Amino acid sequence: MTTPPDRTTTAEHPERTVARQLQAARARRRRRIRTGFGRLALYAFLGGFALLMVFPFVYMAASALKTPADTFRYPPKVLPREAEVIVVDGEELPVYSLPVEGNPTDVLLAEQGIEAGVFVDPDNPDDPEDQVAWPLALAEDTGRTAVVDGEEVGVFVVPVGGDTEERALARTTVVGRFIGQDDPSLETFAVVRTAPAAEAITARWENFSDVLDRRGLDRALTNTILVTGLVVLGILFTSIMGGYAFARIRFPGRNALFLAYLGSIMIPFIVVIVPLFQLMVSLGWIDHLGVLVWPFLFNAYGTFLMRQFFMGIPKELDEAAVIDGAKRWRILWRIYVPLSWPAIATLGTFSFLYAWNSFVWPLVAIQTANEEDWVLTTALRQLGGQSVESPNLIFAGIVIAVVVPMAIFVAAQRYFVENVATSGIK
Amino acid sequence: MTTEVLASRPATRGDAWWLTPLVIWQAVYAAAAALATGLVVARTGIVITGTPRLVAIGILGLITLFAALSVPWIIRRNHRGRLAAFLLNLVLAVGAGFLTLQETNVFNGLDALGGTFGRGIPFLALMAVGWLIAGWAGKVTGPTARALRLAARWLVIIGLALLLIRVGLLPGVWTFLTRLVQPAALTPAAVAVVASLWTRILLSDEPNPIFRSTKAQLEIMDGLFFVSPNVLGFLAFLAGPLAFSLFVSFTDWDGLSEAAWVGISNYTDLVTDPFFLKSLRNILYFGVLAVPLSVLPALGLAALLNTKMPGMKFFRALYFLPAVAGVVGVALIWKQLYNATVGYINYGLVRLWDLINLLPGLDLAPPQPQWLSSPSTAMLSMVIVFSFSTIGLNTVLFLAGLQSVPGDLYEAAELDGAGPWAKFRRITIPMLAPTTVFVVITTTILALQLFSEPFILNAPQLSPNGPGNATLTPVIYLYQNAFERFNQGYASAIGWALFLLIFAITIVYFRTQRDRGVLST
Known part of the structure; x- marks a missing residue:
């Protein structure tokens, strides 16, 4: 692109100088951010914080694929692991992971009940990390003795960590003989009870079917989809109509009514919960799915949001249409609505999240025993209380509840995040 | 502009066939409302007690008053009559429609839909695909766009039709019809139909010359019509309950027996x-x-x-x-993270203290709080x-x-x-x-x-x-x-x-x- 020649370059205006300085400062700033250490530090910090925010979800997703025992492991590990087994002659044999000549190796148990000794370092006899169990028959007696815990005991040469060392025989035990899974010539000995199992990273997808089929989350999921869909459609419809009326049609009491709407946003839902519950009881709706839908098709936030957006649409558009004889109904749906997709997408996403994640009202309005009408949040809460022994199922349930809103958010975030910001929706 | 045109031809402000039936309907409306008010006042038939009774009497009284006033107003071809009849019939249509749905148990019929809805979800996906195609059609031009839009529309329509059939719409409609023919449901249904017809007629352009409605007056009617779903919901499920809650907070109500006024003693x-x-x-x-x-x-x-x-x-x-x-999900995740023995937070503290203990001369025991129970x-x-x-x-x-x-x-x-x-x-x-x-x-x-x-x-x-x-x-x-x-x-x-x-x-x-x-x- 070419720019027209600057006619004032010859005369040094003071304003020009300032402008040039500004430009230089701008360039400096850009340089400082774009290059070097500052940028790296910024990304490191933001990334670190992001890790903090995302870790619980990573942990959730990984734990949803774990076995129950794996969720109680200490130290905890993120990825799901299961003990490896090998099938020999139709029999499942556990695979162990033991050091052979200093290298960790996958081994199989070949023989049990071998008499062995627990050999300790005479200088440090109580450290459990520094003890070796080895068959007495294979330990080479040095003939010397050492004193352990005030007792005189024999000293033997035993393999320790790929090498051999002199150790004192503290007591006797029983060990098993393990041979290498791939190379049967490798051999080692260890106490069978405490031998660590070889583990592989696996995924236990059955957790999901378990939680859907047997814990009743399938019904809760379809209920939630149904309720959320109806609430979103209802809120969109009433908010678009109400927002248009507040934005564009003059009628007595409009401003007072709008103020009342704004005021009602400030009132905590919890204040309404008791009388609303009573109203639902008297209508006979309590403990039915509809109780989660019908009262929530009207939303002051949504009306406010749509009104604000409609206010920004040039008035001349519908004035022209009125002269054309188009009725307001058609003006709204043919002119205003197509122009308002960002606001509608925002309101749709917002009301989706609001309906999908609502917890207090379903908790109050649907009885615990009425599993047929549970939604995901209440079902999850029940699951959290019942499946204390198998957190993997709880996590699978959370994944099911969380993955849909997250997908919607990712799809709509272009509209959503920006409009949350401008409308201040919470 | 329209106003002047309308005003300039008084000779044509004639009649319409529906004017006499409307007057009769409004008169019946007023009589029925008066009867209902009387029943509440006399506490026979409709029994409401305490402050809600006073509120009900007030509302019913107002409805009676305006229904009665609308009769002479309509006869004199006054726009106020049109407005009053429009609003009263709108409210009546909503109320009677609500009663019909309540009597035919449609509101709680959602439970049944919850049971069958799962079968329809694949078709919901089909509709979503159609919707996506429609969005895509907006980005291209020419005959392709037209074809895409057509395909999108049919995908959505077919998806919806299959969805409705699959979730059991037909048996649902049959159940609804069998319940509708009961008198308790049929009466409000008939009233709702008639009232909504009146609403429709009064909102249309047809009565404009008869009532000499000005543009501003018509705008008011439009405005009230457009906010009505919102406002009725707002009154029924927010403002009404709020007022009721304030009232209840001055009583000893237990939700079952009659409430006794206890003044500010709750507070x-x-x-x-x-x-x-x-x-x-x-x-x-x-x-x-x-x-x-x-x-x-x-x-x-x-x-x-x-x-x-x-x-x-x-x-x-x-x-x-x-x-x-x-x-709920977030809290349940954190519940596991907080676990005092195997949770990640206490494990993280152990690792952090290991790091700190690398400093010479330090051998501190890491804190292992019982996060949730202490x-x-x-x-x-x-x-x-x-x-x-x-x-x-x-x-x-x-x-x-x-x-x-x-x-x-x-x-x-x-x-x-x-x-x-x-x-x-x-x-x-x-x-x-x-x-x-x-x-x-x-x-x-x-x-x-x-x-x-x-x-x-x-x-x-x-x-x-x-x-x-x-x-x-x-x-x-x-x-x-x-x-x-x-x-x-x-x-x-x-x-x-x-x-x-x-x-x-x-x-x-x-x-x-x-x-x-x-x-x-």
């Missing part, structure tokens, strides 16, 4: 109720920690994210995830979960505020040699003050209503001075009173007290900020 009881006072102390402690922890990091993050470098939107979306995930850390755990959930949202709000800060300010400051910190301190913070006020107020309102986190994480019990009520919050106490002990009156009083607290804190904060000149308007 005076609150002041001496150790549990309520404990819950107040808890929530104030929570708020004092949770609000700064949710707002200050968000402010810092927003300032860092407010650059034009690549990837900032990605980080913004990541920070927002907890807000999307919903409080009274000293229980509320702190809630603070962490709450902040985790709200930081992302607050960051986005601050970012929006930052967009409106003119970049020139920073450039001018740089000319004066200001460093990053000075710019943040002297420009960002003052310029963001209105946003900060908003963020602080909304976060405070949210914090004071804390319920789900403690309810799921450690279910506070009411044991006097015991460790069980370390996370007792006013809303949890309200819940327990209303739905476990059935002290509905007392629960309502707690709700209003909490509302007053929120209101007072908001006003005080707003005032101090305004006095400091932060809010210019």
Whole structure:
């Protein structure tokens, strides 16, 4: 692109100088951010914080694929692991992971009940990390003795960590003989009870079917989809109509009514919960799915949001249409609505999240025993209380509840995040 | 313009065939409303007691009055008659329609749909595909776009039809019809149909010359029609219950038997109720920690994210995830993280202390708190979960505020040699003050209503001075009173007290900020 020649370059205006300085400062700033250490530090910090925010979800997703025992492991590990087994002659044999000549190796148990000794370092006899169990028959007696815990005991040469060392025989035990899974010539000995199992990273997808089929989350999921869909459609419809009326049609009491709407946003839902519950009881709706839908098709936030957006649409558009004889109904749906997709997408996403994640009202309005009408949040809460022994199922349930809103958010975030910001929706 | 045209031809303001039936209908309407008012006043047939009775008498009386007035108004071809008849029939149509659906059990028929809806979900996906294609069609032009739009429309229509059939629409409609022919349902259904026909006629253009309605008058009718779904819902499910709640808070109602007026004793009881006072102390402690922890990091993050470098939107979306995930899921995840023996947090502390102990001469035992069950850390755990959930949202709000800060300010400051910190301190913070006020107020309102986190994480019990009520919050106490002990009156009083607290804190904060000149308007 070419720019027209600057006619004032010859005369040094003071304003020009300032402008040039500004430009230089701008360039400096850009340089400082774009290059070097500052940028790296910024990304490191933001990334670190992001890790903090995302870790619980990573942990959730990984734990949803774990076995129950794996969720109680200490130290905890993120990825799901299961003990490896090998099938020999139709029999499942556990695979162990033991050091052979200093290298960790996958081994199989070949023989049990071998008499062995627990050999300790005479200088440090109580450290459990520094003890070796080895068959007495294979330990080479040095003939010397050492004193352990005030007792005189024999000293033997035993393999320790790929090498051999002199150790004192503290007591006797029983060990098993393990041979290498791939190379049967490798051999080692260890106490069978405490031998660590070889583990592989696996995924236990059955957790999901378990939680859907047997814990009743399938019904809760379809209920939630149904309720959320109806609430979103209802809120969109009433908010678009109400927002248009507040934005564009003059009628007595409009401003007072709008103020009342704004005021009602400030009132905590919890204040309404008791009388609303009573109203639902008297209508006979309590403990039915509809109780989660019908009262929530009207939303002051949504009306406010749509009104604000409609206010920004040039008035001349519908004035022209009125002269054309188009009725307001058609003006709204043919002119205003197509122009308002960002606001509608925002309101749709917002009301989706609001309906999908609502917890207090379903908790109050649907009885615990009425599993047929549970939604995901209440079902999850029940699951959290019942499946204390198998957190993997709880996590699978959370994944099911969380993955849909997250997908919607990712799809709509272009509209959503920006409009949350401008409308201040919470 | 239209007005003048209409006014200029008085000779044609004639009649329409429906005018006489309308007058008769309005007269019957007035008589029926008068009868209903009489029944409520005499307490026969319709029995409502106490203040609700007075409210019902007032509303029914007004309806009777305007229905009666509409008759002479319509006869005199006065626009007021049209307006009154329109509104009364609109309300009647909604009310009778509601009654019909209630009598035919459509509202609770949703349960049955919940059972069959799962079968229809694949077709929902089909509709979504159609919708996506429609969106795609908007981006291309020419005959392709037309074909795409056509395909999209048919996909949606077929998807919807299959969905409705699959979820059992036909048997559902049959059930509805068999119930509809019962007199209890058929009467309101007929009334609803007639009333909505009247509404439609009166809203159309046809009566304009008859009633000489002006453009402004017609606009009023349109306005009332457009807000009516919203306003009726607002009155029925928000404003009405709110007023009722205020009334109940002055009674000893248990939700079943008749309510007795107890004056302000519910409120005076609150002041001496150790549990309520404990819950107040808890929530104030929570708020004092949770609000700064949710707002200050968000402010810092927003300032860092407010650059034009690549990837900032990605980080913004990541920070927002907890807000999307919903409080129940988030709380359950944290419940496992907080586990005192195998949870990641205590494990992290062990590893952190291992690092610290690398320093010469140090051999400290890592703290292993019982996060959720120990009274000293229980509320702190809630603070962490709450902040985790709200930081992302607050960051986005601050970012929006930052967009409106003119970049020139920073450039001018740089000319004066200001460093990053000075710019943040002297420009960002003052310029963001209105946003900060908003963020602080909304976060405070949210914090004071804390319920789900403690309810799921450690279910506070009411044991006097015991460790069980370390996370007792006013809303949890309200819940327990209303739905476990059935002290509905007392629960309502707690709700209003909490509302007053929120209101007072908001006003005080707003005032101090305004006095400091932060809010210019």
